[in-house]
Amino acid sequence: MRMNRKHKELLARLQEEKLTPQQKQEIMEQLRLLEETRAEEPSETPFVAGVYDYHDLQLLHDGVVMRMAQSSTHSLDDLIARDGQREKDGFPRKIRIGKMIKPSQSGAEKVVVVPTTVEEKLLHDSISVEEEEEGGEGGSGEGEEGEVIGEQPIRQEQGGEGGSGQGEGGTHETDTNAYDMGRILTEQFHLPNLKEKGKKRSLTRYSYDLTDRNRGFGQILDKKATLRRIIETNIGLGRITAGQSVRPEELLISPADRIYKILSREKDYESQAVVFFVRDYSGSMHGNPTELVVTQHVLIYSWLIYQYENQVETRFVLHDTEAKEVEDFHTYYNLKVAGGTQVASAYRLVNDIVEQESLERDYNIYVFHGTDGDDWDTSGKETLPQLEKMLEYANRIGITIAENGYGISGGSEVEKYLKKSGLLEDKKDLLRLDVMQKDSDEPRLIEGIRKLTS
């Protein structure tokens, strides 16, 4: 087996610690997978238009912008109230709010979350069970059988996750942003409000800028605005008539037409909280665990945005055996590798970032970590010291374990060593753990958030 040097060293080090045969086998297996699929794969395959994706309005009525209905008659509150009523009537909730419609790379900070629902019917599942590659689509033109006719980079500029469906590619404008989501979460699902913490302080500052406009006097003449004003006045006076050429020398200029830019005081807000979202993207996270963790992280993010009134900075960290920071949510959401797992690497990276940027001084720091509980560092020997260091500055560390279903429930390494360490008891107000099954649903996720944040 080919293996890169780093992994070799790691393995050698781990072997010194007397791994059980089973542990060793697992690690070797993961390494093998790693070799096979080193490439970072997106979780979604690209979209190709099929028979039912074409329609008259798009093709014939050129340029008509299509958007699906975004409630005009029902507000989000109505919908949530309706959903609450459903529960009282004994039917499961139907509005899902954790679904991302389009986390675009450009709008990284604006994770758009929209209330969604699905009408459940008995349908054929189009996913074939045994296929190895994607089933065929149509095509036409030149090319021998087997010839590659085109390729598409894995990470698209406009990746549609969850798909807004119509494939229009336009931006998805919705009024409901993460802030609203947070409000709904807090109010309707009775998530706790943040308590005032000693460290939370207002960092409101003022700066002065030439942004305000003033008529009559000021520092700098805004020529364009003034000209516009003059024309308005002269239209009002009847000196300019439509269709005839304007003679500038005959225009009247009133003193009040002069528009100046003046210095004004601007409020500068500084982010008050920084949130680290840390996600295990190793091979064993594939599928549901990833989905759960990411969805929960979006919800937490929304909740924090509401709590801090938009003054939240986010950092995204992915890890397998090594950790790396990625710049936006889209990447955070989509990347996966089939690698091993070392939790310590991620915690170390978070600690380094906090230290290097002295975040501790100005921010409330939150760390949320989602994993399936696998860790090659089976005893937590490396992880725990990093975790303790993190606990010194963090306001809250929430660890979500979404069990991948391979092992026994409640028996994952991370869970075991965390419990053994006693940190969960000693630092109860700082460190929280939530363990869920891989087939958990949204109410369970929200329940989990309550556990992590209360």
Added chain:
Amino acid sequence: MELISQHAKKIMEGCKERAWQHGLRFQEESLEYIVTNRDLLELSPKNMIPTLYDYWVQDVEVLKEKGRYELYPGNPYETVINTRPAISFYNDNNPDWLNVMIFYHVIGHIDFFQNNLYFRHTWDYDFSSRALSDKRMIAKLRSEKGRWVDYVIEFARAIDNLVGYHQLLSRFSGLKNLQKKSRLDFYFDIFLQRNKKVSVASYVKEIERYNGLVKENPAEAEYRFIESVQTKNAEFESLYGKYAQGKKSGAGQDIFEFLMENSEFLNKENNRWMLMVMEAVRTTSLYFQPQIRTKILNEGWASYWHEELFFNDDRINGHEINFAIVNAKVTAMPRVGLNPYALGMRLFAYIEELANKGKISRAFQYLQDREMRQRFDDKAGSGRDLIFHVRENCSDSMFINSFLDQDFVDLHRLFVTGKRLNKERMTWQYYVKSRDAGEYKQMVLDSLYHPPSVEIATGEDNGLYLNHVFEGKPLVKDYIKGTLLGIEYLWGGPVFLDTSEAVLRNATLPAGSLQKAEKPPQEVEWRRMRYRMKDRTLSRKDIS
């Protein structure tokens, strides 16, 4: 929404005249509306039917996974709807030539709606007025019953893809085979073939015996024949009784009809209003069913005619280039993907040419020689007749299945595209997977709409038994719960669903080795599962 200007309307009336001259047949009246983006926003969740009943899900962003069309047979972005008169939608400020082009396309659709037999059940009434009265009925009920109306709509919509569309059509075609068979038919069609499994010779003998009786005494032949059958086969009468019973319980009815007729819950005095709501949902669904089953045909037909008629219209000379740009967008074969407009239009043109040369004939099919096949032309000139016949009688699957052949695939250089991940280059690569007509045909057929088939029966303890007829594809597991919950509510008792699920077994791996994050070679085994929904909780067990 406002009506289109008199100027444009006048042009469109001219279009109709020209279309009639070319053999298209459709109702004289039609309505054309100008719609704004805002109108479209409200119309699209209602499948462009302005009078469709209100339902809160229409106001929510509905999750649209790939294959969402399986959920909604109506096309939300149709530009013309199948009402009487037909209603079509236009942008404000379209130039005349574009309106003409669009209207010719619309005429193609209207002609298709009003002549294709798959739309037979929509011919005798105006859907928009029907929808309007349903909308008012639902609004009135909502003011009395509140949110429960929405629950009933929700639960009815959960099964609205299982409506008996083909059963409904067969009633129009005068076929009686879904109804109860007479004893005589039962004897020959079922008893002899399935129960007795007699040889062909003795089957023919029985027919001869019956024919002999008819010759002797036509009036009493059937009675005497059945009498002799009954004496010879003691079990015949009881089997026939069982068969007749079976027909009564469910067969020939769709799940809506079955529930509405047999559910004790729905037929309680207080709940009878639910039947009206269910009927409205059912009618709506049945109305949309043919559209999704004729997408390729309908769009192909409309594209064929908008091109044909546009070029024959003397009023708009000089706009050929503008037309060509829009037309190319509509009817170009994409490099990758499947454009129903392009495919349908080309296939129509292709079979028209075949028929013009007399190639849709036995004489041609017997020809083996390549050269002679190519030159074959008996000047039959029956192309138009053939395409009109196809527009009247075919659905997408029949169209593709009957006419898509290797010559067509070669002519238009079609191929099945494969897609694979190239890990070194970090790209998805598309490649030409096959240029074989068989595979291309299969690919198209696979992508067509096909709802599951579910048989209904009742069982002990007031249980409702649904049997999903397995056709090689499992059901979407996540949706089973919500659907059965709704059926349980409407039925008022426990509901069972038998379906097949794939169980992946790891092939030939030593026992005891835990394989994490690993995809070992797997074998698929289909196992029959029985879901039970009782008291709003779902359970599942393996019954195979």
